[in-house]
Amino acid sequence: MSPRLASFKALIYAHCGLVLEGVAEDRLYKILQHNAKRSGCIDLNAYERLIRTDAEQFDILVCQLTVNETYFFRELEQLELLTTVLIPQVLAQKSAGQPVRILSAGCSSGEEPYSLVMLLERIYGERTAELFQIDAGDLDQNVLSKARAGVYSQFSFRGVDPAVRLRYFQPQKQGYKLAEHIRSQVSFYQLNLLAPQFPAELSDYDIIFFRNVSIYFDLETRALIQRRFYELMNAQSILFLGSSETLGNDLGVFELVEHTGQYFFIKGEAYRPKHNNTGTGLTLTETGQSTSDLVLQLDQQALSTVNADDTADVVAPPTEPSQRTDSVDDRRLVALERIQQLVSAGELRRAMRLLESFPVPVTEDYAACLLKSWLLLNQQAFDEAASLLGYALVAQPWSVDAMLMQGLLCKWQQKTEDACQWFRKVIYICPECWPAHYYLADTRRAEEQFEAAVRSYQAVIRILATAAEVNHGLTWIPAPLAASDAVFLSRRQIQQLTADLHTTQVDD
Numbered sequence: 001m002s003p004r005l006a007s008f009k010a011l012i013y014a015h016c017g018l019v020l021e022g023v024a025e026d027r028l029y030k031i032l033q034h035n036a037k038r039s040g041c042i043d044l045n046a047y048e049r050l051i052r053t054d055a056e057q058f059d060i061l062v063c064q065l066t067v068n069e070t071y072f073f074r075e076l077e078q079l080e081l082l083t084t085v086l087i088p089q090v091l092a093q094k095s096a097g098q099p100v101r102i103l104s105a106g107c108s109s110g111e112e113p114y115s116l117v118m119l120l121e122r123i124y125g126e127r128t129a130e131l132f133q134i135d136a137g138d139l140d141q142n143v144l145s146k147a148r149a150g151v152y153s154q155f156s157f158r159g160v161d162p163a164v165r166l167r168y169f170q171p172q173k174q175g176y177k178l179a180e181h182i183r184s185q186v187s188f189y190q191l192n193l194l195a196p197q198f199p200a201e202l203s204d205y206d207i208i209f210f211r212n213v214s215i216y217f218d219l220e221t222r223a224l225i226q227r228r229f230y231e232l233m234n235a236q237s238i239l240f241l242g243s244s245e246t247l248g249n250d251l252g253v254f255e256l257v258e259h260t261g262q263y264f265f266i267k268g269e270a271y272r273p274k275h276n277n278t279g280t281g282l283t284l285t286e287t288g289q290s291t292s293d294l295v296l297q298l299d300q301q302a303l304s305t306v307n308a309d310d311t312a313d314v315v316a317p318p319t320e321p322s323q324r325t326d327s328v329d330d331r332r333l334v335a336l337e338r339i340q341q342l343v344s345a346g347e348l349r350r351a352m353r354l355l356e357s358f359p360v361p362v363t364e365d366y367a368a369c370l371l372k373s374w375l376l377l378n379q380q381a382f383d384e385a386a387s388l389l390g391y392a393l394v395a396q397p398w399s400v401d402a403m404l405m406q407g408l409l410c411k412w413q414q415k416t417e418d419a420c421q422w423f424r425k426v427i428y429i430c431p432e433c434w435p436a437h438y439y440l441a442d443t444r445r446a447e448e449q450f451e452a453a454v455r456s457y458q459a460v461i462r463i464l465a466t467a468a469e470v471n472h473g474l475t476w477i478p479a480p481l482a483a484s485d486a487v488f489l490s491r492r493q494i495q496q497l498t499a500d501l502h503t504t505q506v507d508d
């Protein structure tokens, strides 16, 4: 890397925490060259002098470097957990007339906070504005202007049904304009999460969304930002990161908790999931409808019509085994591949919809059985998941995927001894299955079997120390977290558990 580039990178990192490595570094170089030329600077030295003295020019550069990828109803499972399970609890904590305060930090062009308003509006109707105050902030002024204007292109509606778009958006020449009654419920702020001071209005939050932003920061910046959030939040509050980021962000600031496979952070005790409550957490709204039903309606609307993106995924209805042709098998394979991709990307509802049009009965297809069990498990449909896992285990009695899921099925139903037995079976068949060691460690930790938990976390580190690409034995379902995060978290847990063990021994 040229010394010139290092100096720009340091400047940007100090200003907003963005770490520009690899492809981002190449991009930075091209942008610098282009900007220097456009602003009449003879070289990068002159351009650096310009941005160091001209805040507007520096802002232009920063906005060119942010990654603003977002879309409506992204990671719907999380939004659903929030609206069906957590928000009713938050509302119960509030005194009359006190709104629930929510911040979307790193909101990009607004799809995230607006999705939330649309979901809440379906549940709370006209009372939404009085019950909730939603703020959103981003570093990038360009995306904020777009968010305030509320006009979106097709690109923001990935996986969203035209019926939902029709309900909330008005087609225009340049795209689709979001209805005023939704737009007016979000207040946008320019917000640099590393700025010495935040806008005064940003305080007292019950819920903060910080999804798909932390990936651009190093661990030190992530911890710093979490500590700032901690200050901005009420004594009882909730922090959501993107589902693939959450485990790698357990930095000791907030408490990491799990609700049937979904992880989030809490401050205080009030929203800690009650692990003996394996119910669905459904609550009734004032209209008497289950909040989940309402969200589901929206989601089913969103998924009932095949969008262009999905057309290739939809396959013909099931046929009898005897009638299967090569093309059915081809379609089966294409569908499986696509469903697996969606499962890995956390797009569980779209994956489920594709399974509904799977070309052969799911119970006759081992891989489809596994994938559907995974989706059902994540929906807490434990009985249905158990029944499908039964089919998978008949087809392949030594299936690592199926046995691991049996373990999870037991774990999430609080049958911890059975869960441990399943995880141990997996380890017996595939000693390198670090996800099984990780789940075993997690279960033992929850059961306060600290020494056994430490041994299992050590096994995760040992297996992954040789190579991150170790064959963990899972073919169809995803590992719970990235290998690097598993090592990082196992180390942290060992540290904490060893300290706890030491304290217990001293107390004894």
Ligand SMILES: C[S@@+](CC[C@H](N)C(=O)[O-])C[C@H]1O[C@@H](n2cnc3c(N)ncnc32)[C@H](O)[C@@H]1O
Residues within 6 Å of the ligand: 016, 017, 018, 066, 067, 068, 069, 070, 071, 074, 105, 106, 107, 108, 109, 112, 137, 138, 139, 140, 143, 191, 192, 193, 194, 210, 211, 212, 213, 216, 242
């Ligand atoms: C990938 S988008 C995430 C959008 C949305 N949260 C989602 O999950 O769809 C990341 C956003 O973080 C913003 N961002 C990056 N650094 C920031 C900082 N220091 N302060 C505030 N926002 C920042 C970027 O401008 C970008 O719009």
